[in-house]
Amino acid sequence: MKHxxxxxxxxxxxxxxxxxxxxxxxxxxxxxxxxLNEFEAKYLDWK
Numbered sequence: 001m002k003h004x005x006x007x008x009x010x011x012x013x014x015x016x017x018x019x020x021x022x023x024x025x026x027x028x029x030x031x032x033x034x035x036l037n038e039f040e041a042k043y044l045d046w047k
Contacts, residue, residue: 003032007033
């Protein structure tokens with residue numbers, strides 16, 4: 001995923017297993033610097 005300021009975050013996918021909820025929230029909030037609603041909107045646009 002790429003942030004508008006140019007930062008890039010790689011989200012790991014291992015054998016199609018779900019990421020733990022806490023790790024996913026950490027990636028969204030801290031690495032992507034988005035709130036959950038912003039992430040959801042971007043995810044739905046991408047999907």
